[in-house]
Amino acid sequence: MNRLIEFMKRNFKVLLAVLFLSVGLFAFKGVFKSPNDPEKDKMLLELLTFVIERGHYDPAAMDDNFSKGIYKDYIEALDPSKRFFIQSDIDEFAKYETQLDDQIKNKDLAFFDLTYDRLMKRISESKGFYKDILAKPFDYNVKEEFNTNYEKLPYAKNTDELKEKWRKQIKLSTLSSLTDKLKMQEDLKNGVKSDDKSKEKAFEKKADEKPEAPKSFEQLEKETRESSLKSLNEYFDFINDLDRNDWFSVYVNAVATRFDPHTNYFPPDEKERFDVSMSGKLEGIGARLQKKNDYTEISELISGGPAWRGKELEAGDIILKVAQGNQEPVDVGGMHLDDVVKKIKGPKGTEVRLTVKKVDGTIKIISIIRDIVEIEETYAKSSVVERNGVKYGIIYLPKFYIDFENNDSRDAGKDVAQEVERLKNEGVQGIVMDLRDNGGGSLKTVVDIAGLFIEEGPVVQIKSAGRKKEVLYDRDKRIQWDGPLVVMQNSFSASASEIFAAAMQDYRRGIVIGSKQSYGKGTVQNVIDLNQFVRGSNVGDLGALKTTTQKFYRITGGSTQLEGVSSDVAIPDRYSYLKMGERDIDNAMPWDKIDPSEFKFWDKQSNFDAAIDNSKKRIAENPKFKLIDENAQWIDQRNKESVYNLNIDQFKAEQKAIEEKAKKYKSIADYKNSLEFKSLSYEQEAMKTDSSLKEKRERWHESLSKDIYVEEALNVLDDLQPKNAGKKVVTKIKKEPIKS
Known part of the structure; x- marks a missing residue:
């Protein structure tokens, strides 16, 4: 998952000032016989703990x-x-x-x-x-x-x-x-x-x-x-x-x-890879991997990448085998993460086939054509949709991006402001801000984006070790959008996403819908080059340290750490019962609370509570959401099962039973709403000459047309319309038979 790493220069300088002062009193001198000299290892341990104890938020x-x-x-x-x-x-x-x-x-x-x-x-x-x-x-x-x-x-x-x-x-x-x-x-x-699409391709080829x-x-x-x-x-x-x-x-x-789960040591090679990942230059299948016991797990799909476009690979999938095209698959169980990555990466246009264990226990072969993940697809984008005679806008923001080295480059704050203005010109009567799977990014852009929806006031509070809290404000009284707002999140929305959702919720500015709660990461990290603290020759590269230096808090005073942001309207999803959040890590930093900031509630949405109540009723009565919740419970049960029969007949019978049970939930993926999503006017003009953009947007709009969660977000926008103030509005549910 993309972690929040905020390079706020003034905070980084304070940290370095403390460290340099300490180093002035305690200098590390390194002269070693060879790169494998144990004395170098001793110094690295000493330096690491020294820097953490003086730079960590709460060592x-x-x-x-x-x-x-x-x-x-x-x-x-x-x-x-x-x-x-x-x-x-x-x-x-x-x-x-x-x-x-x-x-x-x-x-x-x-x-x-x-x-x-x-x-x-x-x-x-x-x-x-x-x-x-x-x-x-x-x-x-x-x-x-x-x-x-x-x-x-x-x-x-x-x-x-x-x-x-x-x-x-x-x-x-x-x-x-x-x-x-x-x-x-x-x-x-x-x-x-x-x-299975990959097996079907093989079938057609052999046929x-x-x-x-x-x-x-x-x-x-x-x-x-x-x-x-x-x-x-x-x-x-x-x-x-x-x-x-x-x-x-x-x-x-x-x-x-x-010290905490987000404090990590980067050896020289990993430091180089981390720098590349932060630059946004991604290639391969467009997925982030992590080790889970002896296996490799998909932790995140990169928006716009081949895996994301294919819609078959998901966060939580376990990679069992990797095959180059139609070659024999290689078992990657027990392999080092770097070695698995090397097998999955490859030249653009080549095929890799992943044998994965899905979160529901089924085994699937997924074919992916490698490509370069285009940066454009990681930027904010918007779409319009009309329902019941009212036009609405959706802004999808995959991360809170910014380039601290170049003020003229794109950043999430400027881009979302532009999308809001474009949606206003389209005549929308409500906006959905989609932050699902958004792993975080820049605190500055969170403040900028929150400021588009409120008059002025605090957005987030930050606390550094031994220092008074700092409050980041929106000081611009101009409101770019004062109409109905819905914020979508899920259990993979983290850090900066949680700050934005929390601010909109605390101001009662927008209704937050999605997973029961977000990820729960309420800390800020800085990356420190360890080489700057060492004098001497023949030291070699010591790598770097990423350490937690700050915690951030809601304007009401509570931290998002561990607890995340609880949705105003909790909607079941397939991960509802799995342990995948910060709260499930044994040494995660604790939740705590500081004094609240002064702020004024948004008082221009009289039907706020009624819209929440209506949404909860719809979800409780919707057979599709009931099926999703049942599927989530089954996935949780399957996730706890670990005993496999090694008798071939029993093994086949068990796998067949799992596949048969999984068929009951296939209709979830086949769901299609009756909505038509379109690009904005300026983009429709661009698509006349840009076939690549046209293909990307059509693919996105197709996924939106199958998204039951977006459909409910639009239901909420309906309920927030001024014409519905004081009314109990219940949108009709499309009844579908549930296959058993």
Whole structure:
């Protein structure tokens, strides 16, 4: 998820002033024999904790509890699937569980050295495990199970038990591939097309070719083992390329993230990648990835990118395999995140096929043609729609963007102001501000955009460590839009999005609808180059630190941290019951409250409460929303299930049952409202000569026409119209049969 990183220059200068003052009294001098000199590691740890303790908003006490947190996070990071260490290793490591705070203070690397040496030994042993396991066919008729809930499973008692765990884990992977191959072959034989678009393409391609002789079960079984062997060979080749510095970075990050989840250490290579991501230059499929246990999870889709356009990949999907076009897929379970990214990225126009586990437990192959994510598609855009004789406008803002180095470049504040003016010229009677999946951005642009809808007053309060609160105001009395306003959010709306939604809610300026609550990130980070604090030669690049320096608060005084912004009208979605917010992270900073600012409620919307009540009634009575809520509960239930049968007949039966159950909810994706969304007049002229723009807007308008949430936002705008003041307006619901 795109995190809020606000480079507010005056705040950054204050932070640096404090740090430089400290460094003046405590200079770091580095002269090392080699880049892998342990003395460099000791200095990096010392420098990191020194900078965090003086620059962090509320640094945690480095005590035994802090030490336990480091220990837990670090061991999990080294071996998330518990397939390297055995219980005797953990017993030996455990004596350091409460000593790491003291070791850090004393520049003692005994714990790291012990775990690093043991990990290298266990990795070397594991190479023999998988090669032996894959050397002979699996017996899929045996009745046995494998539990993938690694977090709660114990470590293997000995190497024999560990090898058995490897066998079952590999067998599950090959079994999944084998059943896919068998089903594909059966479908081709029977002329049955799949619901899966990627499989359907393969079907059509093969249908035009001379039919291949069906392969035997033994041939397909052998293919899956060969594919798994190739994947694991590549995985261990990658691990062999990692050096001591790479593993030490894991340890350093375990220390950094215990201060809070958004405080991170960037080794030199990652710092470079972070700089690229902040520049907005994105290529590939247009998705952000993160590690989840031993797997890679889609954390966010980049607006305008190939994955976003395809509408098949979603946040929360787990990537199981990656294939280059129609080549054999490679299992990426257990791979380092960087290695997975390398496999997914590739030249524009080439195809990558991702085998993913959806949040509902179904397995799907998704074909994506790589492309360059155009920056234009990350900017604000608007559309108009007419219903019941009234015209409305929708502004979609994917992030609160700004270029601090160039005042003449585009920023979200200027662009949204322009879109509002264009919508006014179109004669709209209400505006929907769509902030769904907006991960944040610039605080300055939030204030600028909020100021378009209020006369003047505070927008957000900011608190830095040891300093009085600062209030950011809209001081321009001009109101660009004084008509009905609805703000859309979801559980992935974070940081700057939450500030805007909270301000509109607190002023009673707009009605907030969407997920029960937003993400809940109420902190600000700054990135600090660690090299500036070190004197000496042969030091090398030490990387950078992103640390939390401020918290922001609503104008009513409450923080958005953890709690996020509760929607005025909560609408069920498929993520309703999943733990995906800031509040679900064990060491997230706490919620708190400061004094409120003085402000005046918006008093020009007399039917505000009635519109909220009407919306709640519609949602409660809408069969489609009831189905969405039922689907969300099923997804939550599926997410908690972790035991898989390794008997092929039972495995097939379980997968078929999941697919059959998922069909009940297919109508959710097939939903279509009766609304027609159009581009604004100026854009319609531009589209006459710009076919690319025309294609993009048509694609967006098509997605809006299938969006039940946008439809409800427009219902709310209807209720907010002056003609409906004091009335109980209930929009008729389009009744559809629910398939069971």
